[in-house]
Amino acid sequence: MSLATTEPAAATTTLDYDAIVIGAGMSGMYQLIRLRELGLSARVFEAGTGVGGTWYWNRYPGARFDSESYSYGFSFDEELLQEWEWSEHFAPQPETLRYLNHVADRHDLRRDIQFRSPVAAAHYQEASRSWLVTLADGSRHTSRYLITAIGALSAPTLPRIEGVDSFRGQAFHTAKWPHEPVDFAGKRVAVIGTGATGVQTIQEVAKTAGHLTVFQRTPNWCTPLHNRPITPEEQVRIKAGYDELFKRCAETFACFLHTADPRGTFEVTPEEREAFYEQLYATPGFAIWVGNFKDTLTDRAANKEISEFVARKIRQRVKDPRIADMLIPKDHGFGTRRVPQETHYYEVYNQPNVTLVDSKATPIQRITPTGITTSEADYAFDIIIYATGFDALTGAFDRIDIRGRDGLALKQKWAGGAQTFVGMLVQDFPNMFMLLGPHTALGNIPRSIEYNVEWVSGLLRHMQAHGQTFAEARPEAMRTWTEHVIACAEGLLTFEVDSWMTGVNSNVEGKQTRSIARYAGSAPAYRAWCDDVAAKGYPDLVLD
Ligand code: NA7
Numbered sequence: 001m002s003l004a005t006t007e008p009a010a011a012t013t014t015l016d017y018d019a020i021v022i023g024a025g026m027s028g029m030y031q032l033i034r035l036r037e038l039g040l041s042a043r044v045f046e047a048g049t050g051v052g053g054t055w056y057w058n059r060y061p062g063a064r065f066d067s068e069s070y071s072y073g074f075s076f077d078e079e080l081l082q083e084w085e086w087s088e089h090f091a092p093q094p095e096t097l098r099y100l101n102h103v104a105d106r107h108d109l110r111r112d113i114q115f116r117s118p119v120a121a122a123h124y125q126e127a128s129r130s131w132l133v134t135l136a137d138g139s140r141h142t143s144r145y146l147i148t149a150i151g152a153l154s155a156p157t158l159p160r161i162e163g164v165d166s167f168r169g170q171a172f173h174t175a176k177w178p179h180e181p182v183d184f185a186g187k188r189v190a191v192i193g194t195g196a197t198g199v200q201t202i203q204e205v206a207k208t209a210g211h212l213t214v215f216q217r218t219p220n221w222c223t224p225l226h227n228r229p230i231t232p233e234e235q236v237r238i239k240a241g242y243d244e245l246f247k248r249c250a251e252t253f254a255c256f257l258h259t260a261d262p263r264g265t266f267e268v269t270p271e272e273r274e275a276f277y278e279q280l281y282a283t284p285g286f287a288i289w290v291g292n293f294k295d296t297l298t299d300r301a302a303n304k305e306i307s308e309f310v311a312r313k314i315r316q317r318v319k320d321p322r323i324a325d326m327l328i329p330k331d332h333g334f335g336t337r338r339v340p341q342e343t344h345y346y347e348v349y350n351q352p353n354v355t356l357v358d359s360k361a362t363p364i365q366r367i368t369p370t371g372i373t374t375s376e377a378d379y380a381f382d383i384i385i386y387a388t389g390f391d392a393l394t395g396a397f398d399r400i401d402i403r404g405r406d407g408l409a410l411k412q413k414w415a416g417g418a419q420t421f422v423g424m425l426v427q428d429f430p431n432m433f434m435l436l437g438p439h440t441a442l443g444n445i446p447r448s449i450e451y452n453v454e455w456v457s458g459l460l461r462h463m464q465a466h467g468q469t470f471a472e473a474r475p476e477a478m479r480t481w482t483e484h485v486i487a488c489a490e491g492l493l494t495f496e497v498d499s500w501m502t503g504v505n506s507n508v509e510g511k512q513t514r515s516i517a518r519y520a521g522s523a524p525a526y527r528a529w530c531d532d533v534a535a536k537g538y539p540d541l542v543l544d
Contacts, residue, residue, distance in 0.1 A: 013128035013142075017043045020133050020143040022119045022400070024109075025053015026100065027435035027449045028149035030074065033107050034457040038464065043143070044109075045135060047118035051109065052100040053151055055093055060174035060197065060385070061182070062204030063093035066225065066341040067444045068285055070238045071257050073099065075246045075450060080106060082239055089284055090227040090341075121401035122146050124429060129470050131431065144469055146432045147456065148397070152442060153500070155395030157507040159192060159388050163367040173386045174201055186210040188380060190372055192364070193387030194220060195500075199340035201387050206348040213379055215359040215372070219327050221310050221334040225341035226284035246447075253522045254443030258283075258291035265293040265302035277309045289339040296335060297493050303333035310334050317346040324349075326358055337499040391508045392500035393438045393517040394418055404429035414438075418517040419482045421473035421540060422530050424456060430472035430542075433459075438517035439485045441526040448523065455530050462534070463543060470544040477540030484529075488521040495520070 019035050021028045024046035035042040048056045065072055069086035080103065087095060104110055121134040124146075131146040156175040158164055164171075172178065174197045189209040191202050194216045206212050230238065238245075245257070252259035265273060273293075280288035288306075295302040311328045318324035327346065348354050362376040371381040391398065394414060402410040405428045413419065413428060420426055423440030424433055433456045434440075441448050463471060489495045495514065498504040503515035519526060533540055 013130060015128070015130050015142045015144055017041045017141070017143040019043075019145040019147055020045065020122075020131060020141060021147045021149050022122070022133075023053060023149035023151065023154075024048070024051045024113045024115075025056070025149060025151055025154075026074070026446055027151070027453065028053070028113075028147075029100065029103060029107075029109055030076070030450060030453045031147055031149055031435060031456070032109055032112055033076075034453055035460075036112075038457060038460055040145075040460070042112055043141065044113040044149075045117040045119050045133065045141075046113055046115050049115050050097075050101065051104045051113065052097050053149075054154065055096040055100055057154070057156075057175050057177070058197070059093060059097075059177035059179065060172070060201050060387070061184075062200040062202075063174075063197075064088075064200065064227070065090045065096065066196065066286065068257055069230075070242070071245060071249055071255075071444060072096075072446050074103060074446065075242070077103075077106075078242075081242050085235055086230055086238075088227055088229050090225055119400055121403070122432075123401075123403045123407075124405060124432070126405060129431065144431060145460070147435065148402075148432065148437065149435045150396040150400070152396075152436050152438075152445075153390045153392050155391040155399055157388055157391050157395075157505055158386055159364070160507045161364055161367055166369050167367050167371075167381075167384055168369045169371075169382045169384065171384045171386065173388065174198075175390065182383070184209040184212075184383065187382040188371075189213070189383045189385065190215060190379065190381045191385045191387055192359070192372075193389060194218070194340075195387065195389055196220075196338055196340040197389070198387035199342050199345050201385060203343055203345045203348055205385070206351060206354050209353060211353050211355070212348075213355045213357060213381070215357050215364060215374075216326070217359045218331065219329045220337055220340050221307065221329055222340040222342040222345055223281060223288045223310065225343050226282070227343060228284075249444060249447050250527075251524065252290075253524075254290055254441070255447035255523045256286050256290055256444045258285065258287045258289075260290065260294045260296075261292060263293055264295045265299065265305055273305065274309070277306060281309075281313065285341070286339070289335050292335070298491055300333075300493070303336070303493055307334040314346055319350045323356055326356055332497040333493055336493045336497045338501060388507065389500055389505065391505050391511065393503060395505075395508070397434075397437070402429070402432075404432070417482075417515050419478055420485075421478045421481050422455075422526075422533065423481075423519060424452060424530075425471070425473040425478075425541065427473045427475045427478045430470055433471075439481065439519050441519050441521070441523040443523055451523075451527055451530075455534065458534055459538065459541075462538065466543070468543045470542070471538075472542045474540055474542060481529075484521075485519050486516050488519060489516045492520055 018040035019042045021044040069091040118136040192215040315324045362374040371379045418438035420439040435452045505511045
């Protein structure tokens with residue numbers, strides 16, 4: 001590749017912006033702040049009418065954090081940390097959306113964000129080494145850099161079931177929830193899906209629905225969230241302890257406050273093990289998932305122990321043994337799929353207004369104008385809620401026509417599985433930077449977002465200092481990183497199970513088999529790798 005020949009064109013082309021950012025969720029918001037600090041002009045295109053991304057779209061009843069609120073907020077703004085008060089240990093969605101709007105106000109972000117502007121296409125322009133971005137309304141915008149801030153769980157999927165459009169009642173996907181409240185009182189309501197979203201929805205809707213019917217295809221291992229209000233004394237301690245708290249998040253495996261216990265499951269006596277499980281079951285948040293014995297997700301026998309413990313809890317909490325049995329997963333062990341965090345979820349099935357349908361044994365055959373037909377029965381509904389999840393990790397990328405050098409489609413590049421360099425760059429797609437793209441550490445997501453934004457901003461600062469305007473991952477660096485991501489997944493029970501974490505979505509063409517698009521190493525190891533690249537002056541990138 002001759003870099004010199006294209007340089008004059010690159011220098012003389014007039015572009016609309018230095019950077020175009022797609023998405024005004026937490027990634028896009030923070031990236032905009034950093035771009036401004038670098039003195040770069042930026043435009044954020046956002047499909048919604050407001051900021052917040054995930055917390056803008058997912059307004060379904062019961063939506064809330066599963067990470068401790070104070071570990072989830074932005075950490076970069078000391079004044080914001082002191083000024084903002086979370087009301088609960090696991091904040092509900094409306095509060096999080098208020099928080100993100102507050103951040104947008106505080107940093108005057110909206111003047112650089114264009115709302116109601118879904119991006120349809122982004123094409124790399126070889127001659128000018130720039131990006132041409134086309135919005136759904138056909139308008140075109142150019143920039144030197146393209147930064148995707150489109151989320152890992154942001155492309156909702158409806159079931160591929162005949163008749164979805166034919167239903168005459170109200171129907172909602174949880175991630176496209178209306179801005180007005182939905183009244184369930186006296187209504188016949190169906191929820192399809194029992195992932196983290198379905199569980200939060202079900203336990204809330206069951207409070208007021210006339211009758212709620214839950215269509216469960218695969219049960220998940222759910223554990224108590226133990227949410228409660230933050231007391232004034234706790235508020236003081238939280239605010240005084242932010243440095244310590246974020247230091248801890250930076251040290252743990254997945255940036256949560258919880259991290260694995262250094263002991264193996266069978267290094268302790270059965271009594272000690274049971275006592276430890278009980279303690280974890282009583283601890284708020286993800287302690288039981290990510291703070292368990294170190295071999296919980298790698299050793300089959302260890303995993304069986306904790307699975308049996310949680311199964312016993314389900315049996316204790318659900319009165320009808322037949323229903324309890326339906327709610328206990330049989331095809332995967334505890335923690336090998338995302339663990340939904342619940343508040344009286346299992347007790348919902350003791351209520352007379354709730355019915356559980358096994359939609360694996362009696363599959364949904366079609367949605368009808370009046371309800372749902374399974375292989376066994378016809379059900380009539382006023383409201384159908386689709387808690388059917390997302391085309392995760394790569395889905396949001398697939399929905400935009402992203403093309404790199406020589407018109408190569410990103411979808412084509414990733415046809416055999418995602419390939420990236422540290423989850424942030426892709427060879428053949430110069431000057432495109434991904435925040436929370438495939439192959440990045442996810443975990444407690446804002447912590448990962450902040451790191452991604454800071455790394456990309458550090459790279460841009462380095463390029464500014466060296467008079468460079470072109471960055472592309474070297475093919476061998478991308479190969480090495482992609483192989484490393486695949487190696488990290490080896491031996492993990494999680495990768496032996498179908499879920500969004502292994503790229504499986506029964507409702508998306510071509511996503512029926514498992515793939516590795518999620519980095520499964522530790523967040524500290526991820527950061528160490530990326531920091532090393534920066535410290536060495538980015539030898540894995542072609543910079544010019
Ligand atoms: P998930 O975890 O992907 O859950 C989707 C649920 O919908 C799951 O129970 C699916 O069953 C079910 N589903 C999907 N399609 C169908 C059809 N066609 N028929 C019946 N049931 C279906 O999505 P969530 O939104 O709950 O959570 C995603 C992440 O977002 C979550 O982990 C958080 O990190 C935030 P299946 O298990 O595939 O049998």
